[in-house]
Amino acid sequence: MSAAVPTRVRKLVIVLGDQLDLQSTALQGFDAAQDLVWMAEVREESTHVWSAKQRVAVFLSAMRHFADALLRQGLPVAYTRLDDPDNQGTLALQLAHAIARYQPVGLVLTAPGDWRVLQDLRAVAARHQLPLDLRDDTHFFSTVREFAAHAKGRKQLRLEYWYRELRHKHRILMDGDAPIGGQWNFDADNRESFGKQGPQNVPAPTRFAPDATTQAVIALVNTQFASHPGLLNSFGWPVTREQALVALQAFIAERLPLFGKYEDAMWAGEAWLYHSHLSCALNLKLLNPREVVQAAEDAYRSGHAPLAAVEGFIRQILGWREYVRGIYWTQMPSYLERNALDAQADLPAWYWTGDTDMACLQDAITQTLEHGYAHHIQRLMVTGLYALLRGVRPQAVHAWYLSVYVDAVEWVELPNTLGMGQFSDGGLMASKPYVASGKYIQRMSNHCAGCKYDPAQSTGPQACPFTTLYWDFLARHEYLLKKNPRMAMQLKNLARLDTDARAAIASQAQAHRGLPTRGP
Template identity: 70%
Template sequence: MAELRRLVLALGDQLDLEAAAFDGFDAAQDAVWMAEVTEESTHVWSSKPRTVLFLAAMRHFALALRALGRPLHYTPLDDPANHGSLHAQLQADLARLRPTGLVLTAPGDWRVLQAIKGVAQVHGLPLDIREDRHFYCSVREFAAHAQGRKSLRMEYFYREQRKRHGVLMQGDQPEGGRWNFDRDNRGAFGAAGPHAVPPRALFAPDPLTREVIALVEERFATHPGQLDDFAWPVTRDQALVALRRFITERLPLFGRYQDALWPGEPWLYHAHLSAALNLKLLKPREAVDAAVAAYRAGAAPLAGVEGFVRQILGWREYVRGIYWTRMPGYAELNALDAQEDLPAWYWTGATDMACLRDTLAQTLAHGYAHHIQRLMVTGLFALLCGVQPRQVHAWYLAVYVDAVEWVELPNTLGMSQYADGGLMASKPYVATGKYIQRMSPYCRGCRYDPAQRTGDTACPFTTLYWDFLMRHAALLAANPRMALQVKNLARLDDAQRQAIGERAAAIRRGAVA
């Protein structure tokens, strides 16, 4: 067998034929390595939709590699010789293939990077880790931005990105005279609800994806989630179709209703592109450029386009920078000393709280919920309840199809759970059930009343909100953005405080769900 010069490692979230790891690839001397391993679905209890998406996308990417004539060593999940974990599989294959070096585009997961480094070291092989060109901002550039800052607010980073890349700019000024149109993007639906929402872009499983679905149903039968309606894009061509559909059908109303909630309507006007972006089937520049072009053509309003651009050019790049400049210690942060267990019904949706029941049901069915459902429904309850942040992180990483650790961990620990003590968020995002009532009709059909904080019909969100303020009053009083909320505690007498504390304890015990 001819000597193998370089083995290019392609991970499950690096499905880009133009990735830096392929620079200089020579089919006569080099080969690509990919492996499906059980560990990636079991280190957290990965949902069936999430596992199917990754495996189906990987198998379709393997077809694309072979079509280009790139030699490929691919180990499927059901291969009898599969060693079950990334490091074990790579170690066994290196002993067999004996390359002179390894090439890797920088991964999105600290755990995976350490495993690959360890295997390369054991085998005494040079490991060439190349910059991930998928992103607008390198980790090194983000570190320079973060240097000397006590807090890392996304807004300032986002403005730098807009200027640097010339996105929605008029000279050195932002398009429309404002950097942020957030206040224009907080609309709720009227009493009649959303009207004529365009159908979601559906991609019926082909024979290859159906094979994966059958395999996952067999191998991970006890894992959460359902696969009856699996229709996510698993190829680059499908991802491009999904982008075009969003730009023409949803972007015009995306901004206005991006914070709105409605029962039984999981898709609304959101993009549903994050999974394709995070698997690298879609490039962020393609998405941003398409949205800006729609605005320039008069097909979408500036407020909505700016909101979409902010999510990709701003927030997505920002959380990656936080992750890679703060790991591994970031994963252990717990500024509020939250120690409760995640309620078991997060995995089943079996709760009387209408907003959580609906959000969890769609999450388990589709592996999807939009950002307000994640932040102000599932995340808010966990924060108010005092759930241990690592457990919240493990749940989000497990259930959502777009969950890759670099993007999910900072969103969960920093933005949602305030576990980093304010590095990312200027205050904990806490609210009573009144917020959900304002943004949705969930409360109309719920057994709980968001206006009540104690008693059998009191909304658990409202009870836990006041309990949260009481438990963290000293810390929150020092935060200017929380001072008014903390002052409201003065209205409560001792009997009211005791009643709130007792009902909050019952909620944590599972006596109220």
């Protein structure tokens, strides 16, 4: 199916790989007789970080399906595939090529989710002396301008206050001017472990068999990016609007009631558990956050899901997702270079393979490479925690997260990694570094039961590296952390260690860091 390209192009409407929304602001006012949608698969977007195969495939497949949807709507589309002979390799070069070919009088673009991409496209427009009509991304509940107004004059930008503003403004889970249930969050009722019995009767994940378009993409990725990490054998992500809606309905019906209770729990070999698996579809714009939040609130009001679960889930969408976007766009580009703890270690090579004898890390990384997915506690309190305790350079941690997860777009990934995970912004986002010993992982999972290391030990051959590095982290940053009242209890426990114990921990931590490290 195709639509005729206009003889004379008025506006070249740029649609990026994370803007797959038929209601996008870039498409408003589109005239099929004069305007042309421009989309391009380019190698740079998979190589500026060493993107894993699952991530590359989900973007390319979703883009191709969206182009087909535009054509069915009668919109003309100029689409460049990765293996087309005239592919220039970068968005900037490919856009310049399209401008030379179609001679538009202007460009239209919904605001991208990546600072680098925005600067590149602005530069192309300026070089060709073309007006760039940059439009708000109304996919979100808030604008960056609204967040900037909220942030003005604040030294710390806490989620809670922004979340409450949005709850009030959009009348979500509200009873008049008060939150339903009389409180803003229900963390005390959530975040349990599975206990010794483990997860019971977990619903099967909602996965989609690759159609001919996706199969072609998988073959292309396996050929063009053969050396990139990860596998595509299990690919089953939603890549169309219709599939994304099915995934949303399945989550609400099958997982939401127990989401809050087990949102922080982990279990070896259980990748999916009670999480929504919707972040990829949301970030590609196949789902609108308003319909996701509404579906969750409806589930509470109908009695299908408890308030604690629904509020915890809505906070991730209405609160955290809007919050990190505001952080990103108000703090870039300098945010990318922050390193408040002066962490300089290399990322261990086994982050790209999962080849480690630490059971929790092996499980989380192997799962990540297989599916392009790990839930938020695996990211924050396993892979992220280890990198923080080890002292890995935060920009290397950021590049890894951006590379391996199918839902990774920089506006959401970077603040989560640098701010929340690595405390690299010095507390702009997080009120303290999220550090814990191996005992946390033991409490929230069964990983330690099958691991060679003992989370109760900080020195000796069976010492858990998380526990060793935890105490070493507190000791190395003790002066800085003393300024943070939320670290008082942890530093009080550190003070109980005598000089010999501290020295033994420091020696073991250094020996652990001395293991060979090499990157891709």
